[in-house]
Amino acid sequence: MKKIIYTLLLNLICELVFAYGQALQVQVQDAKGSPIRHGIVRMGEQQLLTVDEDGMVQINLAAYEASTVLQIYAMGYEKVEITVGELQQNPKVILKESLGQMDEYVLSATRTNRSVEDLPMPVKVLTTEKIQETGAFRLSDVLSEQTGLQLVADHGTGLQMQGLDSDYILILLDGEPLIGRTGGTFDLDRISVSNIERIEILRGPSSAIYGSEAMAGVVNIITKKQEEKLTAKVMGRYGSFKSLDLGGEVGWQENGWQLYGYYNHYSTDGYDLSPESLGNTKSPYDAQTAQLKLGKDLGEKWKINLSSRFYDEKYQDIMETTRGNESVIADMEGSRRDININPSVAFKPSKDWNFTLRHTTTIFDTHSSTVYREDGAFLDKEDFSQNYHRTELQTDHTLGDKQLLTVGVGHQIETVEATRYDDVNRFDASYLYLQHQWAPSDKWNVVTGARGDHHSQYGGRVSPKISAMYKFSDQFSWQASIGAGFKSPDFRQLLLNFNNAAVGYYVYGANLVEDGVARLQEQGQVQQILMDPSLFGDLDAEHSWAFNTGFRWRVSEDLLVRTNFYRNQIYNLIETAAVARLTNSQHVYSYLNLSEVITQGAEVDVNYRVGTQWRFSLGYAYLDSRDQEVLDGIENGEYFKRNEQNQTTRVTKADYGGLFNRSRHSGNVKVNFWEKHTGVNMALRGIYRGKYGFGDINGNQILDDESEYADGVFQIHLTLNKQFDNGIEVETGVKNITDALNQYDATNPGRTYFIGINTSLNQLFK
């Protein structure tokens, strides 16, 4: 737990007054010669000094012997020890960036601040620099370059982690859940990146603290926090498809007040990967994001925070459709709005106790309409509105210096009102979570937790998790965790009442299908019942057991190897099934707990540093996925395909390629170079996504044929960046230099260019 020291130190700092005398000005810098702000200098047990905004710290030499050892810390850098005597010779301290961001602090893994190095679970942190080097406009651009993460276009740009879809990944913004999914997908393009400070990526189930959705893992987006007195920054970026991103932020901090405001406007023309058909692959849209954070320290024990975020998006596109027997054009337009408000109060009566009461309210709305161009008649019009309220109280209590106990209790209310739902529907859930963090010795580190959820729809659910790490040495540690995950059936799966009038099919939520089919039968629309509708209803939560294990090996000061091996076993997976065939040859669909799915794999990351100028990293992910029901079906000879003569044969186990959209192999190679004389940073990245099944071609619904695979794609990206001393930063880059395309990947538009400039006004006009 030694890395907690930094946080503790920060908390303990009080105003330190130094007698004037032989003060020595010491400059704290990074390897590139830029000042490091807000570092800490520690002398002996008691004395602490802070490094100022310019990276300077004053040391009173009269008070120390030349042999006194000083320790210098800064977030994201490796600690340096230096004697006063050495500083007198050369008053400059250079801190090396922490290799692999191992010194970064992570909030999402335990809901308490812990350094990556101390966490017994696979966590990765992306710093501002790492985010910036991707040349990203939206969050999807950043995540697509990370080992083991893939983007999947399905009603938006969704994330895939450990072979599990977006439905099973919890997305947090400053620790609070973001809601609003379409077809289960959380669209990463809703998130602008220009004020993101860090992204925490936690793999493996975290339902033990977060409950539903955190089955594959958690992505926590941490936006900027005001630490300096007065800051102002403007950001601009322009790229292919007329993508324009403009933003600004201001922050102020004084007398225990913190205020931070951010605004971003993004617009793009979208792109089209199949120009032969009308409409775009990615529709043109423009989006606005605003964020306001307000904080106030009330004495030393109380702290009040209020953060809010507002998002508004509008899109338009056209499509070709049939009306009667004619092919006609229809115009589509829509909007999406997301408002989050999070007030919280923290109370710290003593150094051993910490109470946090927090609330979150989110309103998520979408509206869409499609009209025939010829006469303006509606083809489709839909509204969707989801509200989410959650209040929880978390108590953290330290027991000695080796144990930290966390207890949380909360209640959430969720309502949905939509064109596709009959009434205003409401779900209620209460929960309790417990977590015990324990370092029984210097070598062991154990985190145990459990969470109980009680839900108005499907009853109770208990999700335990235990994680442990053993440090063989300072260089080598091994970790393992076993945990349960779950995902509640969502509104759509329970309550959808949808009729696609244009095509003529129906989709009912499990609660409604029995009545729905009966009604269609009365109307004489049903030709054949395929499954007994009374088998539906009473959906259970999907749940999983997962095992994660791996090591972190610091081979040398400049070489770090991290691995994680995992297996997720998911039960009661909810799938769509055809209930009945209609007289118009279309079907009625509903949802039921059906499959048992397994995803397992290995992920390896290697970071290597050569001198101050070069950094290399290598990532590789292996993924194996399968649907147990399909395998059983193959064993029973229930799956068929056609051979080269187009005659029917049985599918064999060797034919089966697992779940669709999963690449068995993927990886990345990254090279960072800092050119000393010009100060230009170069980031060259190669991102590989191996072949994967894109869909069923031969009609048996499973991945079993060569024609069902999309080829692997290797994309090369280059970003150049330079920071000037006056606070101006410019960057430019090319994404997908070789224009490597795959017609099945709607998230890859081919080669694009961008150019950007950020200006820190407080530095520029200082």
Add this chain to the structure above:
Amino acid sequence: MIINNMKKVNYFILAMLALPLFTACTDNDETEPEVELEAVLVEDLYAPGAQSGGTEFVYYSLENNAVVDSEDGDWDLGFFGTTIIVNNGVNGDGNAEATVLNGVIFDELESVPTTAEFAIDTEEGNAIPTGSGNGWYLYDQPTHIVTPLAGVVILVKTNAGNYAKLEMISYYEGNPAHEDIDPFAGGYQTFRYTLQSNGTMNF
């Protein structure tokens, strides 16, 4: 914005659940000698649908393995694009019937299952249902390719009252591999069938 979902609607055909429980060949203690029946292969029977410029059904007699010139003749099945009709009900004056079996392999099917429900064409629908995934084929919207469903065998009771099993093989000329298909040149029906002309249900 919307990213067009390139995945097809992920519907689920319950082919595996609809696996018919066909009985094994009954003990054969009849005196009649076993005759090994041969499957007949019909290649590139051109019967284009409306999209390919077709205007009328092509009538076929399984008994005679030949095209029948007129609707009034002795035919069993009629082809028009992906639609197959039987000579009965709303589509003919004959006595033909048909049913579609799922989850079976043509060569392994040794008799007409006792559970098979033969039907005729009615106003509500054909004995061999039309529409992608319903009868004998799958239509892929993005590529416009028609692929016969694997594991599907059509059982026909001919106009003369004999039983036949039939497998659709291809909808394109020369029975090409999937990657060589020209989706706009369909209507070339290739199928094979085995006719039991002695009136029994065994193939």
